Amino acid sequence: MNAVNQHVLATDLGGTNIRVALVDQLGNISYRNSTETLSDRGIGDVINRWTDALKHVMDSVDTKAVIGLGVAFASPIDHQTGVVYNPPHLSNWDGFSPKSILEQNLSMDVTIGNDASLAVFGEYLYGAGRGFKNMVLLTIGTGIGGGIVMNGEVYVGHRGFAGEIGHIVIDKNGPLCDCGVRGCLQSMCSGTAISRIANEMLTSEKCTILRDDGCDNQLPVTAQMVVKAARAGDGFATTILDKVARNLGIGIAGLIQIFDPEIIIIGGGISSEFDLLHSGILKSVDMNIYPHLRGVVPVVKAERGDDAGMLGAAALMFRDKGIEIGT
Amino acid sequence: MNAVNQHVLATDLGGTNIRVALVDQLGNISYRNSTETLSDRGIGDVINRWTDALKHVMDSVDTKAVIGLGVAFASPIDHQTGVVYNPPHLSNWDGFSPKSILEQNLSMDVTIGNDASLAVFGEYLYGAGRGFKNMVLLTIGTGIGGGIVMNGEVYVGHRGFAGEIGHIVIDKNGPLCDCGVRGCLQSMCSGTAISRIANEMLTSEKCTILRDDGCDNQLPVTAQMVVKAARAGDGFATTILDKVARNLGIGIAGLIQIFDPEIIIIGGGISSEFDLLHSGILKSVDMNIYPHLRGVVPVVKAERGDDAGMLGAAALMFRDKGIEIGT
Numbered sequence: 001m002n003a004v005n006q007h008v009l010a011t012d013l014g015g016t017n018i019r020v021a022l023v024d025q026l027g028n029i030s031y032r033n034s035t036e037t038l039s040d041r042g043i044g045d046v047i048n049r050w051t052d053a054l055k056h057v058m059d060s061v062d063t064k065a066v067i068g069l070g071v072a073f074a075s076p077i078d079h080q081t082g083v084v085y086n087p088p089h090l091s092n093w094d095g096f097s098p099k100s101i102l103e104q105n106l107s108m109d110v111t112i113g114n115d116a117s118l119a120v121f122g123e124y125l126y127g128a129g130r131g132f133k134n135m136v137l138l139t140i141g142t143g144i145g146g147g148i149v150m151n152g153e154v155y156v157g158h159r160g161f162a163g164e165i166g167h168i169v170i171d172k173n174g175p176l177c178d179c180g181v182r183g184c185l186q187s188m189c190s191g192t193a194i195s196r197i198a199n200e201m202l203t204s205e206k207c208t209i210l211r212d213d214g215c216d217n218q219l220p221v222t223a224q225m226v227v228k229a230a231r232a233g234d235g236f237a238t239t240i241l242d243k244v245a246r247n248l249g250i251g252i253a254g255l256i257q258i259f260d261p262e263i264i265i266i267g268g269g270i271s272s273e274f275d276l277l278h279s280g281i282l283k284s285v286d287m288n289i290y291p292h293l294r295g296v297v298p299v300v301k302a303e304r305g306d307d308a309g310m311l312g313a314a315a316l317m318f319r320d321k322g323i324e325i326g327t
Numbered sequence: 328m329n330a331v332n333q334h335v336l337a338t339d340l341g342g343t344n345i346r347v348a349l350v351d352q353l354g355n356i357s358y359r360n361s362t363e364t365l366s367d368r369g370i371g372d373v374i375n376r377w378t379d380a381l382k383h384v385m386d387s388v389d390t391k392a393v394i395g396l397g398v399a400f401a402s403p404i405d406h407q408t409g410v411v412y413n414p415p416h417l418s419n420w421d422g423f424s425p426k427s428i429l430e431q432n433l434s435m436d437v438t439i440g441n442d443a444s445l446a447v448f449g450e451y452l453y454g455a456g457r458g459f460k461n462m463v464l465l466t467i468g469t470g471i472g473g474g475i476v477m478n479g480e481v482y483v484g485h486r487g488f489a490g491e492i493g494h495i496v497i498d499k500n501g502p503l504c505d506c507g508v509r510g511c512l513q514s515m516c517s518g519t520a521i522s523r524i525a526n527e528m529l530t531s532e533k534c535t536i537l538r539d540d541g542c543d544n545q546l547p548v549t550a551q552m553v554v555k556a557a558r559a560g561d562g563f564a565t566t567i568l569d570k571v572a573r574n575l576g577i578g579i580a581g582l583i584q585i586f587d588p589e590i591i592i593i594g595g596g597i598s599s600e601f602d603l604l605h606s607g608i609l610k611s612v613d614m615n616i617y618p619h620l621r622g623v624v625p626v627v628k629a630e631r632g633d634d635a636g637m638l639g640a641a642a643l644m645f646r647d648k649g650i651e652i653g654t
Binding site: 076085086133134146148150151153155156157158159160161162163164165167168169170171172173179180181183247250251253254255257258259260261262287288289290291292293296 | 403412413460461473475477478480482483484485486487488489490491492494495496497498499500506507508510574577578580581582584585586587588589614615616617618619620623
């Protein structure tokens with residue numbers, strides 16, 4: 001059962017990209033590909049292109065060695081039924097279950113889970129969480145998601161909705177989020193928030209390369225532009241990122257006090273800019289936490305990037321089939 | 328092993344009272360007593376009176392049936408070493424471990440844990456959490472503590488510090504808490520907070536029985552006085568409690584999104600006034616949560632009151648000894 005000749009077809013459906021891969025028990029990825037999600041074309045169209053991308057992988061491998069499909073999905077999701085709820089970037093999928101249609105289209109068993117919950121499983125087994133048993137992953141990109149490992153197990157909650165860390169409130173009078181809540185972490189620390197803060201503050205700020213850079217011609221300023229300006233030493237951009245780091249630290253301090261984890265992992269698009277935020281986060285954590293937890297919990301960058309969700313989804317399928325996962 | 332003739336000596340050391348009890352495997356309490364903590368008299372004095380209270384129980388029972396001592400302690404605590412950290416109402420105990428001294432004084436095995444973590448275990452086994460496997464308990468009194476049960480197990484975190492729910496921030500510009508953090512749940516929703524808000528708002532409020540009631544002669548107004556006034560129909564007092572319920576709802580919405588629990592349990596001194604807060608909490612939870620979780624998670628009153636911590640401590644000792652716990 002433990003020979004490394006078994007594979008899981010793994011996929012990650014996000015708001016921007018559909019990723020597919022072939023993963024073995026050791027977390028090695030022998031094939032990967034990606035295509036745009038283009039969700040505005042409708043669910044049917046996405047499902048067809050998704051199925052094609054997955055079939056394309058199967059055409060190129062020994063299908064007998066593929067034991068099933070593991071799906072990471074960017075939404076709160078009922079892990080039993082596979083029904084997705086209020087996907088933030090795939091709004092027309094609300095209430096839909098892609099599980100059975102994928103089972104039919106590909107004639108294989110399918111396990112499905114929330115992308116961040118599966119990403120923390122991937123990081124735990126094959127990334128920054130190796131060797132630890134209690135951790136929280138924040139995936140920070142357009143939005144903010146989260147995944148939890150406690151006592152060596154991914155915790156998904158009673159209905160599979162756990163880990164929605166992006167929607168905890170840190171400033172009840174803060175900005176209104178798409179989720180309908182004021183001052184949640186997502187509304188203050190996501191990529192979308194960085195862009196919003198930059199555009200708001202820019203109206204009263206003259207001295208920044210974001211403006212010099214022809215910003216007036218290319219409004220709105222994006223998070224990427226802010227990061228680029230900060231890397232070029234722009235004080236205004238740095239102030240924005242410091243503010244975001246401070247707010248992230250408030251949320252992370254809360255998570256540390258709730259979970260007493262060994263490690264906090266930062267993934268998602270923002271993790272490639274982690275060096276710009278790290279010291280600001282740590283400073284803010286220490287200011288917003290019980291004294292005995294100051295400086296105790298490392299906050300680190302995720303190691304498996306966009307692969308983490310697929311690695312977790314594959315590991316879930318291996319486990320469901322009773323196949324031991326190597327690390 | 329399973330005959331109901333074995334008992335645990337159980338105790339709860341809080342900032343105000345030392346409680347002692349004798350608990351059997353079914354959670355029946357056959358003896359209970361309490362005495363004031365009087366922590367200002369120093370650790371040695373408290374330990375002596377605590378030991379006396381425990382010995383007094385032992386003098387009145389068949390000691391062979393007592394398998395050990397279970398201790399619930401009102402502080403973040405290292406469950407392995409028994410060292411307490413920054414106890415909010417027992418400040419001189421910081422860094423001290425009462426475990427070994429109790430073992431010596433009573434010549435029996437001792438297990439020790441955070442009072443709120445043990446209280447949620449007690450409620451899970453013998454109270455409002457029966458039949459559920461995922462729950463969060465908030466103990467709201469002078470301060471705010473918390474306990475977590477996930478997948479049927481109490482979660483205490485890597486060092487045993489988990490569940491410090493009172494110190495998650497919901498208003499980063501809010502009032503400064505004793506813990507050094509601004510706008511944490513404890514600073515806005517504890518009994519201490521109710522008193523503070525009442526005294527602050529009273530300066531600009533004429534029309535309240537808190538003032539008519541000779542309040543000027545008995546400042547500061549206490550949380551108990553606010554509750555009493557609200558029960559008498561006082562609008563000012565009701566406004567204060569509505570505000571507290573609203574803020575509690577923000578914190579609870581965050582916890583529901585993090586844990587996706589089956590139930591949220593409110594314990595501590597405030598739970599006897601739960602009816603005054605319940606509808607306000609539920610309304611606020613629904614306003615601060617993802618749509619698919621609105622109205623889904625019941626928020627209920629704890630059932631075992633001040634006994635919950637001792638019941639949890641006893642159950643922990645039974646489990647440590649491999650003795651099955653009936654419910």
